[in-house]
Amino acid sequence: MxxxxxxxxxxxxxxxxxxxxxxxxxxxxxxxxxxxxxxxxxxxxxxxxxxxxxxxxxxxxxxxxxxxxxxxxxxxxxxxxxxxxxxxxxxxxxPLKDVIHLAATSGTTGQPTWYAFTRKDQAITNEILARLFAVAGVRPGDTTFHAFGLSLWLAGITFMQALEAYGARPVAVGAEGGISKILRYIEMTRPRALFATPSLVAQLIERAPDEIGKPVGALGIEILFCSGEPGVGLPAFRDRVTEAYGARIFDVTGGAWHNGTISCGTGWxxxxxxxxxxxxxxxxxxxxxxxxxxxxxxxxxxxxxxxxxxxxxxxxxxxxxxxxxxxxxxxxxxxxxxxxxxxxxxADDMLNVKGVKVYPSALQDIVTGFLPHVSGQLRIRLDGPPPRVNPPLKVVVEAAETMPADEWDGLARAIEQRSRDILALRPAVTVVPFGTLPRSNQKTKLVEIVPAQS
Known part of the structure; x- marks a missing residue:
């Protein structure tokens, strides 16, 4: 450290x-x-x-x-x-002539937010990211696998260049390569460290047996370097992933304006x-x-x-x-x-349900606490734009693949009660079959706006 x-x-x-x-x-x-x-x-x-x-x-x-x-x-x-x-x-x-590296957000509003780097800015960024790599146990000379989005995102080329400057050997397939290609290339290149969102890390657990005929734990990955969305801070998610991979997992932010934070990997x-x-x-x-x-x-x-x-x-x-x-x-x-x-x-994700303020990540924490009975996938469905929500708050939770359908109603009521106990809010929970909710190779959006039918 x-x-x-x-x-x-x-x-x-x-x-x-x-x-x-x-x-x-x-x-x-x-x-x-x-x-x-x-x-x-x-x-x-x-x-x-x-x-x-x-x-x-x-x-x-x-x-x-x-x-x-x-x-x-x-x-x-x-x-x-x-x-x-x-x-x-x-x-x-x-001066514009001194800007030698660019990154940007995904531009979901239609216009990306740009980050510009001079040579000095990039050198300091590389230094800070190197501190994070070292804490995670990545060593110069290691093969690493890059499954963050490669486009212009900060965790894309900016991280890739920092890994190369550090002396690592990143395999740049990116989230855009898709789950099947990611798994095949991991099997081929045998990286020590996987760089990916928590959503993608979880998807690989689900898909590996069908795609490559073996569990992710057989791939030899020792380090999971995660960023981009909540997940690693949730004990049930962290336990599930570390057990499946046999790897240590780290929660990370960094790349933008010399920011750099990382969990220590021995807890959260x-x-x-x-x-x-x-x-x-x-x-x-x-x-x-x-x-x-x-x-x-x-x-x-x-x-x-x-x-x-x-x-x-x-x-x-x-x-x-x-x-x-x-x-x-x-x-x-x-x-x-x-x-x-x-x-x-x-601040812009906070929901106000009749005076009760709740963040989507808090609901995700509660739902993830029901693993292995749930898959970990959920969506919060609103009738209109946040933050104000007319109760009840509607939450769709995906059952685990092995969860019997006749137990779904009891599971929904248990999630509602846990939410009531912790958040002082009782949502309306619907449990749906495994595979119903779409997966994302990048950030998963927990909140969906589904206008009420007239």
Whole structure:
């Protein structure tokens, strides 16, 4: 595990030292962003800042409002395309000629969100991802298998290049290759580590016996490196997968604006933040008022993301929409002292069912707790756009392949009661046959909007 050489094991003193170090970098980054007259300087001025020197402390920085969210990011891109002929945003702070690598979101809204990298940005990204690879036990010289989407996603080419820079040998089939090809190529190349979403990892368990005539546990995979969606933090899912593969599983985020977090693989007590020196990932604010929340062990809020050394279109007080819980102290699993984050949900995913607020991931946690009686697949079906939901909240749960149909009703009632006990919400659960709900090789969307029939 990477250490940041903070000479204390007191959580408050630990954060105070990191915040002091962060502010030294922030002063340079603020002066750098002030030079961007198209995007950043107007936002500083709107926040009452007349000069970079006005921000005299870490608390002054945290008092600033968010400077960007998904909507303003995309608006910035549209404006730069109209004004300058490129889609990388008015917030691009490096010369376009210095941008040498690109990544993007999937663009499900019709317009991708771009991430631009200078050579320095990419080098730091490679360094941070290398820290994650090392924690997972990936070694230089290892064959790894890449089953994340390869397109422009951050977990695609960005991860691939970082693996090669690290000295690993990635097999770049990608999620686009499909389950059959992925299994055949894994059987052929015998990788130590598999990089994939939890959904795809689970699909391989289901499909391997029919596709290659053997279980996934016979493929010799030792490391499962997962990202992109919830799953690894759920004990029932983690137990099922580690037993099927005979491998250790790691929950990971990273690639965007020098972020890098990973679970320790000996349990799940949040993800260790391994980019404290390059990225302020847990700047927590109230998701409604956007007022700063005191940073301490157990704090919960929406995360604002700031990259401390980024050159090309950096995140600066970027409202991520992620609702995080911050842990500071010794990890109960591995003993590492430091900060860990737990992603509770997304501010824009929260459902409000007659005053009861619930995140889809919380329902997924409950349903997964019924393995092996369920497959782990579920969908939350709404009559209209969230967040407001007219009760009951409709949840479709897929039975395990071996679950007798005459036991489905009892299973549904048990899931409803567990939800009532934990979430103070009783959904209307319908159990459907194994294989009913479509699988995804990439991120699985838990919420579907199915308008009520008139």
């Amino acid at each position: 990477h250490h940041f050489n903070v000479p204390t094991r007191d959580p408050g003193e630990y954060l105070a030292e990191l915040n002091s170090r962060r502010f030294e970098k922030l002063k340079r980054q603020i002066a750098y962003l002030w030079g961007n007259e198209d995007y950043f300087r107007p936002r500083f001025i709107a926040a009452g800042v007349t000069s970079p020197d006005d921000i005299r402390s870490f608390d002054d920085f945290r008092a600033l409002p968010p400077f960007m969210d998904k909507a303003s990011h995309r608006a910035s891109q549209e404006e730069s395309l109209a004004r300058y002929g490129h889609p990388f945003g008015l917030h691009l702070t490096a 007590h949040g993800m260790h933040h391994l980019a404290e020196d390059y990225c302020f990932r847990y700047d927590l604010v109230d998701p409604v008022t956007r007022a700063p929340i005191e940073l301490k062990d157990g704090a919960v809020g929406e995360a604002l993301h700031t990259a401390l050394d980024y050159e090309a279109a950096p995140a600066f007080r970027n409202a991520t929409g992620d609702i995080l819980r911050l842990h500071v102290g010794e990890c109960p699993s591995c003993g590492q002292f430091g900060s860990r984050i737990e992603i509770i949900g997304r």
